[in-house]
Amino acid sequence: MEGHPYSPKDLNLPGFVPNFLPPSTILGVFAAAFAIVFSVSWILPGLVSKTTKLERLLVCWFTITGLIHIIVEGYFAFSPDFYKDKTGFYLAEIWKEYSKGDSRYASFDSAIVSVEAVTAVIEGPACLLAAYAIATRKSYRYVLQLAISLGQFYGLVIYYITAILEGDHFAVSPLYYYAYYIGANSPWGFIPFLIIIRCWRKICQSEGRNKIKTK
């Protein structure tokens, strides 16, 4: 049995193959992809319709989070053997690296896989639809953003509660715990939360105005 760097040490991962790429390269490729997607999704809505800066930021958010859900999390949810990858495939490299912050990915924990599958298959495509709906000002744009953000928030809550219930001992060190397990997930804690509040208000205002006008 080959060794692995993950916590807990007695985790059984037969056939584990270590990372080929250093963390800096993995993060660098991710940052480059992020910058490209951000730029394109910032420019495109402006060509289609009149959008405010906030709306364009939201288009960027939903495009980026949607692509991460579909590509990065989608790969994970259907690749139980990613930790055996011998080709240096980038998406396997990401999850081998991230598992240092949460080994439940390497062990393909069923709660993690369930949440990731829902996120990849349902929320991912819905995010891209939301980006389109915001850019083209569809009447379902608020309710769709709300539904997605509630789902992302629910998934994150389950992610952390299951970890706490099982002892919260899945990170290699405090560095990985805070950088990966807490840090890398933090955007999905506060951004969906802000979007929920905004869309909730927009929907209630619209409902309230409607009530007055139809009287």
Added chain:
Amino acid sequence: MEGHPYSPKDLNLPGFVPNFLPPSTILGVFAAAFAIVFSVSWILPGLVSKTTKLERLLVCWFTITGLIHIIVEGYFAFSPDFYKDKTGFYLAEIWKEYSKGDSRYASFDSAIVSVEAVTAVIEGPACLLAAYAIATRKSYRYVLQLAISLGQFYGLVIYYITAILEGDHFAVSPLYYYAYYIGANSPWGFIPFLIIIRCWRKICQSEGRNKIKTK
């Protein structure tokens, strides 16, 4: 080690105490409570405001599901030792009985407990608020119903995907599998689904009308 009736047989439940009440009594008490809550929540909204039959049915649904979330599921989420109960306490009896259809309750599986905790603590009180909001026609009534129903639906999806990923072998027999694991959960499959569709449409209509009127 005392024996238990659950599946799989090698599940370790030290100190297990069998049910005191027969299934018919457990179900009978539940049915009686259901009838009382249904009647009260059917009559009350009519005294407060003009509500349609559909709205009164929705008040009944959110009152009943809210009380089940808070009382029945709330008890479970914070009682890891319910299977040791020696007093014949009704809520422990419910879960001892239901565990015949899904032993992950008896074993206090972390995915189950996470979903049940969110359901009991967040969705339960939100359901009672929704019943109130529908009866008094608050402007947030649709968005609140939608948010709750999405949460209930998400929880159910995680409930079933985790079971499938772990082999779906948690029921004592096909009878318990279909009666408890599938049957008892089925209302939370289709009712939230219908409510999501209805509220989604109401919100989009309102948004659409508003757009025209404010032009």
